[in-house]
Amino acid sequence: MSATVQAKPYVDGRDRGGAAQPMLIAKELQRHFKVKGAGKGAVVRAVDGVSFTLFKGETLGVVGESGCGKSTLARVLLHLVLPDSGDLVFDGDTVGETRGISVADLRRQVQMVFQDSYSSLNPRMPVQDSVAFGPMVNGKSKAESRRIAQDILVKVGLRPDLFGPRYPHELSGGQKQRVNIARALAVGPRMVILDEAVSALDKSVEAQVLNLLRELKRTLNLTYLFISHDLNVVRYISDRVLVMYLGQVVELGPAADVFAKARHPYTQALLGSRLSMDSSKRIESPPIVGDPPSPINPPSGCRFRTRCPHAEAVCEAEMPTLGQWEDRSSHVAACHMTNAQSGHSLAGTA
Amino acid sequence: MNKPVALAVAEIPADSDFDGAPATKVRGYWQSVGYRLRHDWVTLGFGVIVLLIVLAAVFAPLIAPFSPYAQSIIGRLKPFGWRGHPWGTDELGRDMMSRLIYGGRISLMMGLVPVVIATMIGGTLGVIGGFAGKVANTAIMRTMDVFYAFPSILLAVAISGAMGGGIVNGIISLSLVFTPAMCRVAETATAQVKNLDYIEAARASGAGTLTIIRHHVLGNVLGPVFIYASSLVSVSILLASGLSFLGLGVQPPEPDWGLMLSTLRQSLYVDPLGCALPGIAIFITSICFNLVSDGIRAAMDVRI
Numbered sequence: 001m002s003a004t005v006q007a008k009p010y011v012d013g014r015d016r017g018g019a020a021q022p023m024l025i026a027k028e029l030q031r032h033f034k035v036k037g038a039g040k041g042a043v044v045r046a047v048d049g050v051s052f053t054l055f056k057g058e059t060l061g062v063v064g065e066s067g068c069g070k071s072t073l074a075r076v077l078l079h080l081v082l083p084d085s086g087d088l089v090f091d092g093d094t095v096g097e098t099r100g101i102s103v104a105d106l107r108r109q110v111q112m113v114f115q116d117s118y119s120s121l122n123p124r125m126p127v128q129d130s131v132a133f134g135p136m137v138n139g140k141s142k143a144e145s146r147r148i149a150q151d152i153l154v155k156v157g158l159r160p161d162l163f164g165p166r167y168p169h170e171l172s173g174g175q176k177q178r179v180n181i182a183r184a185l186a187v188g189p190r191m192v193i194l195d196e197a198v199s200a201l202d203k204s205v206e207a208q209v210l211n212l213l214r215e216l217k218r219t220l221n222l223t224y225l226f227i228s229h230d231l232n233v234v235r236y237i238s239d240r241v242l243v244m245y246l247g248q249v250v251e252l253g254p255a256a257d258v259f260a261k262a263r264h265p266y267t268q269a270l271l272g273s274r275l276s277m278d279s280s281k282r283i284e285s286p287p288i289v290g291d292p293p294s295p296i297n298p299p300s301g302c303r304f305r306t307r308c309p310h311a312e313a314v315c316e317a318e319m320p321t322l323g324q325w326e327d328r329s330s331h332v333a334a335c336h337m338t339n340a341q342s343g344h345s346l347a348g349t350a
Numbered sequence: 351m352n353k354p355v356a357l358a359v360a361e362i363p364a365d366s367d368f369d370g371a372p373a374t375k376v377r378g379y380w381q382s383v384g385y386r387l388r389h390d391w392v393t394l395g396f397g398v399i400v401l402l403i404v405l406a407a408v409f410a411p412l413i414a415p416f417s418p419y420a421q422s423i424i425g426r427l428k429p430f431g432w433r434g435h436p437w438g439t440d441e442l443g444r445d446m447m448s449r450l451i452y453g454g455r456i457s458l459m460m461g462l463v464p465v466v467i468a469t470m471i472g473g474t475l476g477v478i479g480g481f482a483g484k485v486a487n488t489a490i491m492r493t494m495d496v497f498y499a500f501p502s503i504l505l506a507v508a509i510s511g512a513m514g515g516g517i518v519n520g521i522i523s524l525s526l527v528f529t530p531a532m533c534r535v536a537e538t539a540t541a542q543v544k545n546l547d548y549i550e551a552a553r554a555s556g557a558g559t560l561t562i563i564r565h566h567v568l569g570n571v572l573g574p575v576f577i578y579a580s581s582l583v584s585v586s587i588l589l590a591s592g593l594s595f596l597g598l599g600v601q602p603p604e605p606d607w608g609l610m611l612s613t614l615r616q617s618l619y620v621d622p623l624g625c626a627l628p629g630i631a632i633f634i635t636s637i638c639f640n641l642v643s644d645g646i647r648a649a650m651d652v653r654i
Contacts, residue, residue, distance in 0.1 A: 078554050107556045120547035124569040126379075130548070133565060134555035180551075187555055 014109060014190060015056075017092045023191055023223045024054040024077070024110075029086035031076050035296055044295045046072040047083070048247035054191070055328050059217065059224040061238030061255060063231060063270065065292055069247040070227045071115075074195045077225070078112055079103045091190075108138060111184035115196035117176035121168040127179045128153065128164030134187040145186075152182040155219075156212060174205035178212065185216065191223040199228060210237055231274050235259050240328060243267045246295050246303045249322055253331030263333035266304045302336065312336075314343045386649040393645025396638045403635055407454035416445035418452040418605045427621040438624050440610065441617050446624060450631055453605040456517065457635065460590030460599070460606075461583045463521050468528030469579045475529075476536025477571060481544055481563060491537060494530035502527045506589055510598040520599040524589055528582055535578045539571040573651060580643025584636025591632055607632050 029050045032043035046069045054060050062070050075081040077088065079095065087094055090109065094100035111134075114120040121130050131149035136142065150160035156178040158164075168176055177197065184192055194213070198206045214237065217224060228234050234241060234255070241258045243251040243266065251264040262268045269288040288307050293299055302320050305311040314336050322334045336342035387393060406413055415436065422443030429438050437446040472494075479490035497505065509523035543549065544567070552562045591608020593599030600606035602613070610628040618625050 075550075080550055080554060104556055107554055112551070112554050114547040114551060116547055120551050122548045122566050122570070125566070133552060133557070137552075137555055137557040137561055183551065183555075 015091070019056055021056070021092055022053045022089075023056045023091060024225075025087075025089040026050055026052050026054075026077070027087040027089070029073070029076055029088065030084045031072055031081060032084055042296050045069075045247045045298060046295065047076055048298075049086075050244070050247070050249055051086075051322070052242055052249060052252060054223060054225060056223055057221065058239040058328065059226050059237055061234035061241045062225065062227040062244060063229065063234050063241060064244035066229065067292065067295065068244045069295075070229075070244055071195055073244070074112060074193045074225070074227055077193060078107060078110055080112075108187055109189055110191045110193065111187055111189035112193040112195060113177070113180050113184050113197040115199055117173055117180055117200060118168060120180055121176060121183075123168055126165045126167060127171065128160060130168075131179065131182045131186050134183060138187060148186055149182070152186045153179075155185070155216065156182045158182070172205075173201055174209060177201060177205075177209055181209075181212070181216070185220065189222070191225070193225045193227070195227045196229070197226075198233060199230060206233070213237065231259075231270060243270065246292060246298050248303060249334065250304065251331075251333040252322065253333075254329060257331045263331065263338055264304075264335045265308045265310055265337075267333070269307075302334075310337060310344075310346055312344055318342075383649045387645070390645050390649065393642055393649070396641040397645070399634065400638045400642050403454055403638070404458065406451050407458050410448075410451045410455055414445070414448035414451045416448045418444060418449045419603055420444060427617050427624060429621070430623070437627060438621070440614060440624065446627055449605040449610060450607070450627060453607045453610060453628065454631065454635070456600055456604065456606045457587050457590065457608070457632070460517070460520060460524070461587035461635070461639070464524035464528055464586050464590075465579050465582045467521070467525040468532045468582070469575060471525070472529040472532030472534075473536045473571075473575055476533040476538075477540045477563065477567065479533070480537040480540025481559070481567060483541070483544075487537070487541075490533065494533045497526070497530040498534075502531075502585075503589060503592060506593060507596060507598060510593055515598050515601055517600055517604075520590060520593050523593075524586055527589070528586065531582070532575065532579065536571055536575050539574045540567055543567050543570045573647060576650070577643060577647040580647070581640060583639045583643070587632060587636055587639075591628075 029047055031047040032045050035042045035044055048069070050069075050073055052060070062073065064070050072081060076083045079088075088106075089095070090101050090106055095106050096103060121127065125133075128146065128149045131152055132142075132145035135145040135148045140148065150164065153160040153164060158175060158178055163171065163175065163179075168179070171179065177200075181197070197213075198209050201209060210233065213224070216222065224237070226234065226237055238255045240253065241251075241255045242249055243258070243264065245266050251258060251262065251267045253263075258267065259271065262271055266288075273288070290307055293303070293306055299306050300316055301318050302308070302311070302315040305315040308315065318336070320334045320336045320339070320342070323332045323338070324330075332338070336344040337346045340347050415434070422439065425433065425435070425439050425443040426441055427439065428435060428443075430436065432438055435445050435447070437450070440446055440449065475490050475494075479487040500508070506523045506527045509526055510519055513519040513523065549562060549566055552566050557565075587607075590599055591606070591611060594606045594608035595612035597612070600609050602609060607628040611625075611632075614621075614625040614628065
């Protein structure tokens with residue numbers, strides 16, 4: 001898989017910092033939502049201090065349970081939902097600052113593919129117009145936008161003369177998701193956020209779309225942030241993996257490392273809950289019991305301690321940190337067991 | 351490194367959708383709307399009737415056999431075919447057919463103009479309220495709710511009564527009556543569309559609010575608004591007739607279906623068929639408008 005990391009020597013005119021500069025740096029991003037009827041000042045901590053680095057040309061997989069803040073994180077990255085605090089640095093420029101990059105410029109370079117392929121296409125617009133919409137609002141002429149749309153439709157494997165004039169309800173789920181990918185790519189982004197982009201597809205179509213995504217990434221020199229709850233899919237497509245739990249990052253590392261030797265008990269439980277084709281690897285007992293705690297009132301200290309088999313006093317008293325990471329080979333986890341000085345009885349073992 | 355599990359399916363070519371070539375011909379939007387309309391006999395049939403009614407109203411001076419104002423003391427309330435009056439005469443001896451044809455002019459105008467005005471005002475406010483949400487939405491919709499609190503006929507009567515009779519005041523009062531309802535329909539449709547992913551995707555492509563409304567909201571709001579507006583045309587004709595009946599809309603001796611119904615009412619026992627004629631005209635016109643609008647709406651819906 002590491003072969004996909006090495007981008008071919010292709011220079012994008014918009015590339016400012018070179019290959020070594022990360023595509024995107026998220027620093028302590030935070031987004032809380034007010035909740036009505038849950039007491040005064042009650043907030044859902046959807047994204048609560050998320051930091052990570054996305055390097056150029058890589059695919060970063062984001063996994064986690066439903067409601068852990070994956071989708072909110074994606075929307076915060078595009079400023080579709082404004083963060084309460086924290087910084088977003090795109091290719092060296094801070095987003096939204098006077099000396100940095102504007103949100104409009106960010107959206108020209110970062111695009112998103114949504115999960116629901118049906119509701120993310122206008123039902124009353126032929127798909128070629130949906131695809132041409134992005135270039136058109138970015139100042140291209142109507143004819144040129146149409147031409148771009150046709151080119152992109154070819155790239156995603158749909159014949160423009162056949163599928164272009166059709167309406168979304170005349171397409172299958174896989175075809176619709178291809179159109180959605182085309183729509184995202186028509187603007188000419190350098191980075192694409194795929195928010196559960198293949199989750200609603202059946203397995204064979206999912207595999208086709210995944211391969212299409214890999215192919216597009218190679219030919220168009222893209223960087224992916226791939227959000228999914230399906231660990232097998234994430235493993236297939238990702239170079240690195242970020243695990244979220246209740247709005248926070250609990251583990252971050254190269255996909256092979258994380259899947260081979262997870263350091264955080266939550267990641268271990270997630271991996272343990274995967275279904276296997278091998279009948280000898282039955283899941284005997286549920287890896288995690290219960291529902292995740294309410295994100296309105298998360299547990300003190302480590303948020304996973306209420307469901308963690310190794311929870312101790314220190315987990316309740318102190319919130320573990322993710323520690324330091326510099327490069328794409330670092331494998332870190334926010335767990336006291338990874339820190340030899342934490343006072344946890346199993347400290348230093350994970 | 352472990353072999354990724356999903357690699358087993360990597361051989362499936364990414365372009366296998368090429369096989370799914372459809373057998374059907376691809377039509378443009380208006381072509382397919384036209385195709386569906388041509389095959390909808392109900393809509394076509396009632397459309398012809400609407401067309402005839404409209405043409406009769408437009409070319410009333412050419413068609414009407416008599417002047418709608420010419421009275422005759424001796425020829426009052428005469429039956430069908432009396433002395434060349436095909437549908438008889440009214441209580442002042444005026445030709446019924448001519449009055450019905452001329453009356454269609456005012457009735458159609460009273461049916462269409464208030465609805466068009468209400469659609470423009472209410473639709474705009476509704477789309478603004480629905481898309482802006484929050485304070486703007488509350489301000490617009492609660493104001494509309496105040497109008498909504500009154501029954502529509504009572505509100506129309508009250509406004510017309512306050513401003514005095516006449517066609518223009520009738521149109522104004524009916525427009526005011528229909529605006530809150532149009533606003534609510536537009537607001538509901540907009541609010542539904544607003545939360546769909548394609549609006550968010552359009553925002554992510556860098557489109558501004560006005561561009562999004564023009565390209566992605568209006569097209570989806572137009573359907574419900576159109577069907578509701580067309581159902582209001584017949585209501586408007588009826589309400590206008592009601593106003594005339596009460597003496598608030600059209601003033602005599604102008605020919606208007608509602609007013610004719612009102613004045614002929616006193617002759618119900620003498621000439622029951624003649625009294626019913628304006629009512630039949632109102633009935634046929636409104637039912638035709640309803641059915642035709644429903645057919646057009648169905649033909650314009652790409653999802654059917």
